[in-house]
Each structure stands twice: as structure tokens, then as C-alpha cells.
Amino acid sequence: MDVLANDSICEPPRLSLQGDDSDERTIATSPAPRSYGRSNSIRSLLEPTKAIDEGWSWVIVAASFVLSFMLYGVIGSFGVIYVPLTVLYSGQNESSDSCASTSDSTNGTRSVSGQTAWIGNTATLLIFSLGPFAAALSKRWGVRPVVLTGSIIFSTGIILTSLTNEMWQAFLTYGIVAGVGGSMIHSPGVGIVPTYFHKRKTLAVCITQVGGSIGTMAMSAGMGVIESKYGWRRACYFAGGISCLSIPASFLYRPRYVSETTEGNKTVKEIVIGAWKTQRHPRFALWVWLIGLHFFSLYVVVFHIYRHSECVLGISKYDSSFLLTYASAASVVVSIAVGYVSDHLQYRLPLLQLFILIGGIGNVFFPLYRTYADLVGFMILFGINMGYLAIMNVFPSDFVGVDEAVNAFSILSFTSSIFGTFGGPAAGWIFDATGSYNAAFVLSGILSICVSLLMSLDRCLIQVEEKRKDKEAKLTPIEGTL
Template identity: 30%
Template sequence: MSSSQQQWCNYIRCLFRPTKRLDGGWSWTVCIATFFMFIFHNAARGSFGVLYIGLLQRFTNDTSQGNNTATNTSDASCDTRDSGGISGTTAAIGSLQTTMLCVLGPPSAQLSSRFSVRSVIIIAAIVYSLGIYLTTYASQVWQAFLTYTFLAGLGSGFIYTPLSALLAFYFFKYLPIASALSISGKQVGSAAFTPIARWILRDYGLNTLILSHTILALAIGLIAILVRPPPSPPQTPSVDATTQEQPQQAVITYWAILKHRRFMLWCFALSFHFFAYYLPTYHLIRYAECSLKIHNSQSGLLLTYHFISAAIGGIGLGALASRIRNRITLQAFTIFLNALPNFFFPLYKTYAHVAIYSVVTGILMGTIILNVIVCRDLLGSNAAMKGYGVYNSIAAISVTFGPMLAGWLYDIFQSYEIPFVIAGGIDLLASILMFISASASAMECKADQEDPLPSITRPPVGLTWIESTV
């Protein structure tokens, strides 16, 4: 074997060896890999507002919109009063896929523990791309539900939770900063791809846009190869290695997580917030085009502003979270601030107003980067991935009905003002519940005494999902 071949073999073997330590070395390579995987994952999901317009055209016109011809999306029907709720039903294609993403949190965490995060993400990326590709043949709503919602949602669900909780196994001291950097990839992907998606839909048609989403999904599986196993748990030296076995780490059960009262209150508060979280992503472009009569060359930029601001806000909140001990209070305050722009939504009558709304809500949207940090704070590193899966499952109902309800209300009232004002009220309720969770000091003290979950005052040990080495 030549020296160059030997070098390549060493590179390949390196990809199967566990990283050596937390907060350094290959951990930052994994952080960069998750950043790009979030970019490609959310480039498809974050631009659903554009795909939504193309699907709505296809299902309302029921003519030649199913072929791969360019369409003038500015001529999309905005009057859906007598359409039988087609706006809400089409929005359900995307919102139910997000529901799949949430519901599959616990099983995806369990599979990642049983096998490896890398293998689960690679297989899920193949399923995700297949479901998106088959949507090109969907000419009716129920067919899109089978392909884009169910099959693509199955793949997306087995990607999202392991990917979101991944860095808790590679970082301890720098987890807030690393999480902010990696999760900002979600906003970067959405911001970068939304105007591109608008251009593809306008000039090349819906099927070409769906094929571009397929390529993005396949790229996730390729980048997942870089996710080496996390550091091995430190071994406690025994007094007599020949006669005494190493102590085993207790397995954290879902039942123990469900009994953690402060964590569950935080989960329910976030579930209310997710009623309003995806409204701009799904409906802001259509509001600009149908209600404000803004040309599609400008309306597509609204989500770009939104997601760029979210990336900046996420990094800023991550840096702030590294200096604040009670991250739940910080998250509650950002959700409270997010309620205010929605309350004033009826006053936004120009493009400048809506653009400012996009920027402000985008910055506050960065609060999502705190989720995995709060999970780690409340449950410990060992239970962070399972806790993240529980939180996603609880949020599934809100993620499902938020965009759908907004679409149905638009079909009834032919206005988006009522759905966004309602979203502001729900965000206010979510912030109140989260403030209660943050200020429940008596309950926290009792939980610290009774809670069987591990402490987070030390680096994570006893990882149960370490990949086998070669």
C-alpha cells in the first residue's frame, strides 16, 4: 500500500474513533458539521412559505400547474373564501410534517442511543429526500400528505432531534456558544434559500423547486459522515481491578423525565409559544402579496430578513446565555417581547412596516437556540437528548394547529390580522407560564432533592449512545 493510500485509510479510520475530549479538538468539527446540516435541513423546511404558494396554485387551479412549467406566482388566487378551506388544508401539509418531526423525538433519541447519531441521520436523510422527490408526482392534496407530510416527515423527524441535542455530548463549558453557532445554520439556510426558492418557482416551476429540496436533503447524509463518536465516558479507577468491576451509570428513563415538574412546565409553556412560532414562515409572504399587493420579487425577501435576523439573535442570545445562570428567565422574556409585534399586526400596512416586523420577530425567534441549553440545565447532559424528544412531542399539537388555524381563519375572514393578533395573546400566555417555571424556587429546591436525574455541575459522563469504534 502506497503512502498516499495509507494516509487516506488513516483519515477514514479517524472518522470512526471517538473524539478525545470535550470542548475541543474534533468537537468543533462536529459543531461546524451540524451548522451545515441545519442549513440544508432548514433550507427546505424554512422556505415552505414559497412551496406553499406553489402547492396552493396546483391544488386550486387543478390544471397544468402539476407539470414542470414556469408559473407566475403573483397571479396566485388570494380569494379562497369559497375554496373549502384549501388554505388551511395546504398549510397542514407543512405543519403536519413539523408534527412528525416533533412526535418522532423520543423514538429518534432511542435509536440514536441504540445505534449511533451518524447512522440514524444518514438513513433518515435518504428517506427524507425520497419523500420530497415523490411530491413531484402529487397532483392532489392527499397525495402530498402521503409523500411530503408522512414520508418526508418521517425522515425529517429522525434527523432533527438527534441533530439538535448532539452538541450536548461534545461540549460542556462552551455549549451555549457552540449551540448558538450550529443552530444559527437553520436561519442561515432559510434566509439564503428563500429568495432562491422564489426565483426557482417563478422561472422554472414547482417540480424544479421540489427537486432542489431533494438535493438539499441528500447533502445532510453526506455531511453526517463527519460526526465522529463523542468522547468516551471517564472510567472511575477501581481499588482492585481484578476483583472489582467498574460501576455502571444509571439509565435515565422517560418516566423520570416526565416526573420532573419544572421541566414539564417549561415544555408546556414552549408548546403554547409554538402556536405562533411558524406563522411568519408559512403566511407572511402570502400576506404581503394578497393583502398588501406587494410584488413577489420583494415579498420573498421578507423571510430572508426574518431568518438573517434570527441567526443574529440566536448568536447574541447564546453569548448572553453563557453569562446568565437562569436561562429560563431569559427565554421567557424573549417570548414576551415576541408577543408585542403580533398584537400590533393590524397596523402594518406598508412594505416597510412588514419588513421591520420580519426583523424584530426574527431576532426574537433566536430564542429557540436556548431549548437544548435549558434541557441540559434542567435534566443534565445524560438525559438532554431524551428530554429534547419529550419537549418536541409535547409541542407537536401546537406546531400542527398554529399554521392550519391561521389558514382557516384567512379563508373565513380573508384577512391575516386576526390570526396574528391571536398569536400575540398565546405568546403572552406562554411567557407567563415560563416566568412561573423560572421563579418556582421552592419547587426547584424540592426537585433538586428528589429528582433522580444527574447533576449538571460536572461534564457529562456515562454516555449510553457512543458509537462502536473500528
Template identity: 45%
Template sequence: MTHVSSSNFNHVGDVQTKKATTQTNARRRSSIKILMLPTAAVDEGWSWVVCIACFFINFVLIGVWSSFGVLYVGLLEHYVDSNETDICSSENRSQSSNAISGQTAWIGSQATLFTFLLGPLSVSLATRWGVRPVVITGCCLFSIGLFLTAATNQIWQAILTYGVMGGLGGSMMYSPTVGSLPAYFRKRKSLAVCLARSGSWFGNLAFVSCMTVIRDEFGWRMQCVFLGCIGSLTIFMGALYRPRPVQPASARPSVKEIVVQSCNSQRHRRFAVWVWIHSLHFFQLYLVLFHLVRHARCMLGVDSTASSLLLVYLSAAAACCSISNGILQDKVKNKILILQFVIFVGGVANLSFRFLTTYRHLIVYSILIGIGDSFLSAMCVIPQELVGSKEAVNAFGILSFSGGLVSCFGGPAGGWAFDATGSYDVVFTIAGGFSVVSCLLMFCVSCSTKTKSEMVAEASKNEPKSSPAAEVVGSVETSV
């Protein structure tokens, strides 16, 4: 019999272990290599991975900003305790020094302002350096800003950490991801964008519930720590943004050229008119999200949990409508009509705000506002419909800029109105009027919008019939 020593067994085991380790390392290197290489996938494969990454970034970023209404109540309780007043007391309005509602609302408004206002700059950086490094940097700033907010004691400190720092990071996360997503799709462009944007409402749905429990059990500071931990996870989502095929170095535009190109998209007549008309509806967005919970508590006497549930109903309706918008926009010719409908529903709901006297009325109102707030997904494909594929990303940056500029005043306006009158009726009615006017004026843009065939014909005239460029322009434009 042949004697096999134990050392031979050990040698064979070591060889097998080294082989398995080598294979594992090779798989890891292969995975990293896949993430680093560009992808030309369209409507399949990695395109949907990017869509999922964009969904999660919206889930966290816009979900956090949209659920500020829950944090707002906790911050108010903290700041008014130092003045020995109550968040529903008329003492808050007796002296301008105690008009804390509007000042506190600026914390969330600054965050949304910087997120959208810096859209053109963030898009410019992403176009120059790539989406991935810009988004990852933004994720770090966003999460650090939330962590630092937990250590603040005064309103101006929270504005700097939550508003400015968090908003700067949010801008670098939002505009590059949403603006570049359509480049990965053609046939299912609207569905992909609306699915990704619906993540914001699913995020609001989740964060409102979690933050209500955390606030009641641990306080608002732990809310900020919790949000910072969740925000740090978006770093991994940013890494999934594999770039498109890279242009030659000589063909890459400079940052100055990109900014000029972004501003030039504003010169497109139909887009310029539409973007400012559409921005009127942004005024009501954070007005409702910031103050609905407080209105239910102070004006109707609803408890903390039930009042926070109103944002859950709103988010659920907005998420469902966002997905529906994507399906419909892939099938209809004039995509602006769907946008007009949801804006009109939200406007009518706000016009009826002063007549809401019971909690059931507020539930119905929240659902209607959720339908109106689904405009955030319905609007994302309109820039490409109006200015074409080439300028769509830059046009989206301009759209973010104008929307953020208007929406940042909604939250403080609600706080100032409550401080001055003890009611939100006037400011909500004004917001509803803005939305209805926006919807009606949008018919001018809708009627002047060229059909797909007209855009293809116009693009074909600018290229020789035999030129491959004409075929590319035609295939892209017909997929809008």
C-alpha cells in the same frame, strides 16, 4: 561511462508510483479509521467538527421547512389553477370544496409535525444504535421525499411525500444531532448549541432567495428537485458524527428502557411545567413562515420578490440573535430569562399585526419576529438546566414532541382563517396572545429553578465525598 537503460528508468518510475499510491491509500484508510473511532474530545478538536456538521444539518433541514412559505405560494397557484381561481380571490372561500389554503398548508405542517413529534423515538433509536446511522438514514428519507414531491399532482400525494416521508427523515436528522451536541461541550455548551441552531436561519436566508428565483423561472417542481439535491449532501454531514466512548454491551439500555426513560423525564415537575408553557409560542412559528409572503401579496399588493424578502429579513434577525443568545447564556445564571425576552418580543409583534398597513411596517415586523423566533436556539440548553445532564437528551426529545404538536396547527389555522374571513388578523393576534401568556407563565418556572450551586450540593449528597462519581457530577453540573 555507465549506460543506464530506459527500462531502469521505467522501473524506478513504477516503484515511485506504487509507493505514492500506497501512501494515498494509507491516508484514505487513516481518514476512514478516524471517522469510525469514538472521540472523547470536549470543547476542542472534533467537538467543533460535530458542531459544524450540526450547523449544516440545521441549515438544510430547518431551512427547507422554514422557507415553505415560498413553495406554498407556488403550490397554491398550481392547485387553484385547476379550480380556475386566484390565490387572493374570495372565490376560494365561497365553497368549502375550494378552501385550498388550509389543505395546502397541511403539506408543510405535516413535515414539521413528524420532524418534532417523533423526536423521542428518534432519540431512542440514536441512543440504541448510534447517532450516525440514524442520521444518515434520515437524510436519505428526507431527500427522497423531496424528489418524489416534484412528481405529485394532488395535495394528498404531497402530504405523503413532503409531509410524512420528509418529516420522518427530518426527525431522524434533527433530534439526535441537536440533542447529542451538548455532550461534546462543557464550557462553551450554549455557544456551540446556538451556533448550530443558527444554521436553520442561515439556511432559510439562502433558500428563500434561491427558491424565489427558481419558482419564477422554472416552477415549483424544480424547487423540490433543487431541495432534494441539497438534502442529499447532509449524508456526508451525518458521517462526521463520531460517537462518544461506547458503553459495554451489558450496560446498553434496550429501546423499551430508553422510551420509558424519555417519558420519565416528563415527571420532573419544573421541566414538565416549562415544556408545555413554552410550547404555546410554537403556535406562531410556522403560521408566520407559511403565510407572511401571501399576506404581503394579497393584502398589500406587494410583488413576489419583495414579499419573499420579508422572510430574508426575518431569517437574518433570527440568525444574529441566535448567536447572541449563545454568548449571553454562557454568561448568565438564569438562562430562562433570555428565552422569556425573545418570546415576549415575538408575542408583541404578532399582537400588533392588524395595524401593519405598509410594506415598511412588515419589514419592522419581520425583524421583530426574527428576534422572537431565535427562541429555537435559546431553548436548547434549558432542558439540561432543569433536569441535569443525564436526562438532557431524552428531555430534548420530549421538548421536540410537544413543540411539534403545537406548531403543526399554526399553518393550517392561518389557511382556514384566510378561507373563512379573507384576513390573517384574528389568527395572528391569537398567536401573539399565546406567546405573551407563555412568557408571563414562565416566571413561575424561572423562580422555582434551582441554582447551579444548589444542584451541585444536591448531587454531592447522593455520593460519598471521596467518590470520583461526585467529582464528575459536580464538574458537569457546574458547566450547565
């Protein structure tokens, strides 16, 4: 048995004596000195692992859990600092009434709601759209160094944001620097999880996504409390400090053999081109673009529910900061349930359609939510909708296979970013024009409902693929015949 297949990093080394394929004898050496044991432990962390559904696979899940907690928690809590940033960029004093100043055209200032939203959306765009490039870097040089570098860059960008006074400075630090760093964390660090699993693939992905939900829950509440008491700059310090958790987590990644043997000798350009070729699968191409459309609706809620609560309904900053917490709590419960159920389903897509449909219906009725209790109920419904994220990351490997899973996940990230990036600014522009978010939420809900219905086309593509295979089977000569 090969030493690389041994998941334990603390056991003494083993020697493998092999004759033919049916005869394999393993001889354990005598216990090594302690100094050698420590050296072997460190070296084993740098070696590829063959673990599937066991051993180091679950360590990878733990590392991805931490990365999701940090990344989704920080980016998902942008709405907390969005309101004070609109005050700052409107030319008002930071202690001014955040709701009265951002859209008041009578005092000589101009509304900057839509422009400010682009700061968070630029970060989101780069995190997801640079997925193919980040995945190529990880396949060329390994997941660990790429995620480690991205963690340092991301943390630096968030902390530097607290020092900014102009919009262009926040675009540079939060939008570009943090966005580039986040892209080097997301696709390699989160997208690689399904490649370590077969039987428990969905459960592993769900655990990772639960990390994102808990991160959003904790970070939105924590940043909201800090912002209300000490200001948005201290909230950025807090977010930057939490971001540093991804640095030690990055050292836990060990490469899979499949990535090193199939991609290790290719250039980054060749790997990126190979990632785009995953769209030659019709079912994957249809699914990935429809998911991208749904992300437009997703970011309307994430970036603007906080401001709608505070500025339109007059709910306090403290109470508003907990809205995403309720959504995240519901998402955690749903994700765990989905992880168990989905692993027992042969066809997962209807479950995904159901969650997207629930979210769309919730958005359509948004104008009816007038109280804080109404918003809490809406966010719980939104959290149930977010349960689809628990199974969304499983589909790339289902469609294109394990070998191309990271590439497919990076393409999913790219298309999601293209559509999702416009969700926040579009809602901001609608608010600037109408003074209300109702139209933005209703339109996003209608879009999600259409996405859910259009996913039914997947069954048609399955039938077309089966007919094609049957036709090819009939045209293929039987072995041994002319």
C-alpha cells in the same frame, strides 16, 4: 493516554503504559507507513471520542450546522410553495392568479387554504413528534447511520413532491416521507451537540441555530426566485438538491462514550420510555410545555406571512419571498450575541422570556402593518424573537443533565410539534372564514405573551426544590453519628 482520547485523526498511534493511578507514561511509536496511516484515519472516525469543548466537538458543530441549514431552510420555506399548491388543489390551472383562485367560492371551487397548510404541518409534526423514537434509534445504533438514513429519506420525499398533482400525493411525499426522514436528522443530529460541550455549550448550540437561520434566509430567497420564474416544481427540485448536503455531513458524527455505555444494551422501547421519564423533573416539564405553546404562534408566521404579503397586501412574489430572509438575518445577529452573553449567565430563563415577549408584542400589532416596509420591520422583530432558539436547545441539558440531554431534547421536539402543528392550519381556517389573517396573528401574539409570563413560575419551582433539599439534608444523619 488512551488513543480514543486523541482528537487528531492524522497522528501516529500511541501506546499507553499505566502503573498505578498517579503514574502514566505515554510512548509514541515510530511513524507508521502511509497505507496504515490512512487506515487508522478511517478507523478513528468510527471510534467514540472523549473530546469536550475542543477538537472533534467543533467538527460535530460543523456537521450540525449543515443539517440545520438544510432542514430548517427547506421546512421553513414551505410558504413559498404553499400559495401555488392552493391554486393547484382548488382545481385551477397552475398559471392562474394564485390569490384570486384559492378562496373564490363563486367559480365552483372550494377554499383549501387550511387543508393545504396541513401538508407542511404534517412534515413539521413528524419531524418533531418522532423525536423520542429517532433519539432511541440513535442511542441503539449510533447517530451516524440514523442521520444518514434520514437524510436519504428526506431528500427523496422533497424531490418526489415535485412530481405530485393531487393533495394526497403531497401529503405522502412531503408530509410523511420527508417528515419521517427529517425526524431522523433533527433529534440525533442537532440535539446531541450540547453533550460535547461544557464551558462553550451555549456558543456551540448558537452556531448550530445560526445554520438554521442562514438556511431559512437562503432557501426562502432562492426558492422564491425559482418559483416566480420557473414554477413550484423546479423550486422543489432545488430544495431536494440542497437536502443532499446532509448526506456527507452525517459521516462526520462520532459517538460519545456516555451514550454507548449507558444505552447501548437497551432496546428501542426501553430508551423511548426512558426519554418520557425526563418529565419527572418539574421545572423541565413546565418549561417544555410552555415552549410547545409558543410554537403555535411561531408557525402562524412562518407558514402564512408569504401569502398574507402576496394575496392580502398585493406585494409581488419576488419581494414577498425575501420576508423570511430579513427575519433570518436578524436571527443570525441575535443568535451570535446570545451565544456570547448566555454563557456568562447563571440563570438564562429571563433572556428566553424577553425574546418570547418581543415576538408576542409584534404579533399583537399585526393589523397595523399595511405596507411592505411595515412587514419588513415586523419580520426583523420576528427574527429577534427567533433568537430564543439559540438558547432554547441548551435548557434540556441544564434541567436534566448531559446524560439525558438527547432524550430531553426529543421530548421538547415532540411537545413543540403537537402545538406547532395546529398553528398553520388554524390560521388558514381563520383566513378562509374571515378573509384576513389579523385575528390569527393577534391571538397567537396574546398566547406568546402569556407563555412569557407563565415562565416566571420557574422561580417558584426553584424555591420549592431548595426547601425540599434543605429538609432532606436536616433529616439525613451526619456521618459518624447515630
